[in-house]
Amino acid sequence: MADQIMLKVENVCKSFGPTKASNNVNLVLKKGTVLGLAGENGSGKSTLASMICGMQRKDSGKFYKDGKEFDPKNPGDAKKHGVAMVVQELGVVGPLTGAINMFLGEMEKYKKGPLVDLKAMQRDAYKQFDQWNLPHVPLDIPAGELQIEQRKLMELARALNSNPDFLVLDEISQALSQDNRDVLYKFIKKFKEGGRTILMITHDLEEMVEICDEIAVLRDGEVVETRASSEYSMEELKRLMIGREVSGDYYRDDQEESYQKEVILEVKDLNVPGKCEHISFELHKGEILGICGLSDAGIHELGSAMFGLEEGRTGSLVVKSSNTELKKPGDMIRTRGAYLSKDRDAHGLMLDDSVGDNLIVPSVRELSGALAFLSPIKTRRLAQEASEAFEVKASGLGHIIRRLSGGNKQKVNLSRWLIQDLDYIILDCPTRGVDIGVKAYIYSVLKEAKAKGLGIIMISDELAEAMGMSDRILVMKEHRQEAILSRTCDFTEEKIMEAML
Amino acid sequence: MSDKAKVLGADQKRKRLQGQLIIVGVIIVICVICHFCTGGKLLSPVNLKVLSIQWTYPLLIGLGMMFIFSGGMVDLSIGAQAILAGNIGAIFVEDFGLGYPGLILGCIGGVILCEMVSASCSVFFGIPSWVAGLGSALVFEAIATIICSARSGATGSAVVYLKNCRVLGTFPWIILIAAIVFAVAYFLFNRSKLGLNLQAVGSAPEVSEAMGINRRKTIIIAALVGAVIVGIGTTTQLSYTGRYTAMSGMGSLAGIFKSLAAILTGQSFGKYFSNPVGVLVGSFIVTVLFNILTLFGVPSGTYQEMTLGAVVILCGILASWKIKGVVK
Incomplete structure (x- = not known):
């Protein structure tokens, strides 16, 4: 079956103005296989x-x-030909329930007279969830109230409604925690066993090599290499993607818990019932504190609770330098803190x-001159520097942000x-949807910031990332703090998983 | 459904029900307090009958506007459409002797025709809906004024009075019609393919198009449904008051002010009520408010409308109390 061709891409080109997004792309996807698409953002x-x-x-x-x-003229047309996709950025209608979202555009079969059943x-x-062994998510509440992970699972189940034989998964795993990634991998195995094909996009190269049968590397819109995944070494894959050598050791190379004694932030008995309960820890100057847990453990809610976004929060968060208690988002900004949500779009x-406007927003106060006017020269310079430092491709x-790639x-x-x-700073999944080059850059920036004394709370769905970057890891289980593990002696996958489970 | 999913769903529903009960409870308590403050007038049988009749117009127009607005259109020509269609309906009855068929055809058909013109300008020609709506309003107002002025030469009055066929504006028919329209609107909006597609188009146009929903078709059909409801509201109101006075210079906007306030109030309770129920609650609040103010002797016009504006804002504040958003 693997010799039969499911989809062939022949000399496909696509331009956006002067930018060539696809340039003479040629690919062959065989039945019963998974083809990975690797490439920078x-x-x-x-x-x-x-x-x-x-x-x-x-x-x-x-x-x-x-x-x-x-x-295909539109997604509906593609669906008729057995092609479905889970998009990179979240695509749900927030006010409608998950169940309605799953059957939007396909309600004809549920019509009972003028109404819908x-x-x-x-x-x-739910049958769809069960058929593919996907964990249930609440489908009777507005989809906008679901967590990102739940929405992704719902989108996956939605894509499977039309019983496709060709499925595109665009960076789905990066929205999932470890346990749900395992669910996804089992799903992929089952899907391709039926002679179906998957085109998979992910920035997790280990995952790509593990899951995909073949990998095609794209660079600047062109396919630079396609071959069996087993024939790539990790270093070679990175080099082909970036076009130059990339250092493999982008995580920290030390094995010691190292930070200054000074406490920056003290969290005491932080409690949001049903979301994160009785959390206490101290964040030190120059420390990276990782926060890990399985899906629904409450790690993302802890981030938003600390920022002051969760209703009914009790307990205290105190910035020690000024002895300021953080009660609402503005308090964090005023005490030289910041929070980055996992759901960057929302x-x-x-x-x-524009890219420029988005880049300068947090710095507006510093950029303001007399009478609160912004200097166009200063703002442009700052935006330009930030854009160049992070190599934003625009x-x-x-350039309007909506039109940028996820990374x-x-x-x-x-x-x-x-x-x-x-x-x-509190970072909730800072490397979600970014490529290997940017990931390496982000880690180097975090290491540099740590060296300068920045206290970093890094909430992560990737165990490797948390282990690679943190001094300590706070493990959550069922919304509660289960353990705080030290880089010096506790950082093994077994120990962390034991605490998670 | 897994246990965890069940618990999460049930928790959300419980919170929603709590909110609904609190809102309804607060409205009832306020009404009871005002009943005593007005010397037992507010909830007296006679006043309740008047209240229920007055409730129908903002409710029906609000429900119609809900269908039109939910797809993303902001059409402010609805007041002008009602005036034009109401006058056509009255002329059909009084001048052409067409009876109830003429009344219904003039009012409902007139609003459908006007709304299709206004919606098409926005949907097919890409004109921003509020621009198309305001432009259309000026045109409809002018047409209504021209018709009424031309007729005044023969009748001596610039106002077309409906003297016959007024049963639809009497108790209990007007209430029955409003109740039926509300039930149909509720199920259409929340339980029909059109309503669900409309909500999808209104809140996430790109996602809905990606899911194969025809955006233009959905908006136009919803506008048609909305126009029928506005047309029914025009019919009952014309039958109740006996006239629609033609006006110019965007004066028609005043005619939909209560309905707009009802929609805004309803939307502010969007976390607890679906849109049709929100309009029902909002239109009740608006009607009761005006009634209470009248009973208190507050002059109509500026003071009553100032109070209404303040109440709309207050409802918005109370409904979003403790809802936290991200500082971007």
Whole structure:
């Protein structure tokens, strides 16, 4: 079966103004296999995937599916040909329930006279979850109230509604915690066993090599290499993606818990019932404190609770240098702190504003001159510096954020805070959706910031990242603090997993 | 469903129900207090009957506007549409002797025609809906004024009075019609393919198009449904008051002010009520408020409307109390 061709991409080109997102792309995807698309942010992976799924039209070239020419005009058309996709950025209708979201555009079969049978819809939705052994998420509440991870799982189940034989997964695993990643891997195995094909985009190269049968490397819109994943070494894959050698040891190379004695932030009995309960710890100057847990352990809620976004929070968070208690988001900003949410689109970026405007927003107070006017020279300089430092791939500072790739959005989101003179920062999944090069850069910036005395709380779904970067790891289990482990003696996967489970 | 998913869902529903009970409870308590403050007038049977009749117009127009606005259109020509269609309906009855069919055809058909013109300008020609709506309002107002002025030559009055066919504006028919329209609107909005697609188009147009929903078709059909409801509201109101006075210079906006306030109030309770119920609650609050102010002897016009504006803002503040957002 693996010799039969499911999809063929022939000389496909796509341009956005002067930018060539896809340049004569040629690929062959066989039945019953998983093809990984590797490449830096902005290399054209998502563009290619969205053309296959009918979300964008190609400029030239051809697709062939099952030997016949295939030119999807829209996602519905692609669906009719057995092609479905889970998009990189979250795509749900917030006010409607998860069950309705799953069957949007396909309600005909649930019509009972003039009305729609919502119960049957929900029943079928859960059947879809069960069929593919996906963990249930609440489908009777507005989808906007679900966590990112739950929404991703719902999107995956939604994509499977049409019983596709070709599925595109665009950076789905990075929204998932370790236990749900395992669920995803089992799903992928089951899916391809039925002679179906997956086109997988992920920045987790270890995962890609492990899961995919073949890997195609894209650089600047062109396929530079395609071969069996077993034939790539990790270093070679990175080199092909970036176009130069990338150091493999991007995590910390020391094995010691090392930070200054001075406490920056003291958290005492922080409690948000049902979300994060009785959490206490101290963050020291120059410390990276990792926070880990399984899905639903409450790690992301802890971040938003510390920032002051969760209703009904009790306990105290005190910035020791000024003895200020943090009660609302403004308090954190005023005490030279910052918080980056995992959901950058909803809670971080101004999507319809320019790269430049997004970059300067946190620094407006510092950039303001007499009478609160902003100096155009200063603001432009700052935005330019941040953009260059993080190598944001955009046509300029005027480029609208919504049109950037996911990784480039994250670069903007991060850089605007990291260029500031902060005392502490809470980062919720800072490397979600960023490529290997940017990941390495972010880690180097964090190491540098740590050396300068910045206190960093890093909430992470990736165990390797937390172990690689943290001095201590606070492990959460069922919304409670289970353990605080030290880099010096406790950092083994077994110990951390034992605390998580 | 897994236990965890069940618990999360049940928790959300419990909070929603709590909120609903609190809102309804507060409204009832305020009404009871005001009843005693007005010397037992507010909840007297006679006043309740008046209240319920007065409630129907902001409710029906609000429900119609809800369908039109939910797809992302802000059409402010609805007041002008009602005036024009109401006058056409009255002329059909009084001048052409068409009876109830003429009344219904003039009012509902007139609003449908006007709304399709206004919505098409926005949907097919890409004009921002509020611009298309305001432009259309000026045109509809002018047409209504021209028709009424032309007719005044023969009748001696610039106002078209409906003297016959007024049963639809009497108790209990007007209440029955409003109740039926509310029930239909509720199920259409929350339980039909059109309503669910409309909500998707309004809140996430890109996602809905990616899911295969035809955005333009959905908006136009929803506008059509909205126009029918506004048309029914026009019919009952014309039957109740006996006239729609033609006005110019955007004066028609005043005619939908209460309905707009009802929608805004309803939206501020969006966390607890679906949109149709929100409009029902909002229109009740607005109607009761005006009634209470009248009973207290507050002059109509500026003071009553100033109070209404303050109440709309207060509802918004109370409904979003303790809701936290991210500082971007």
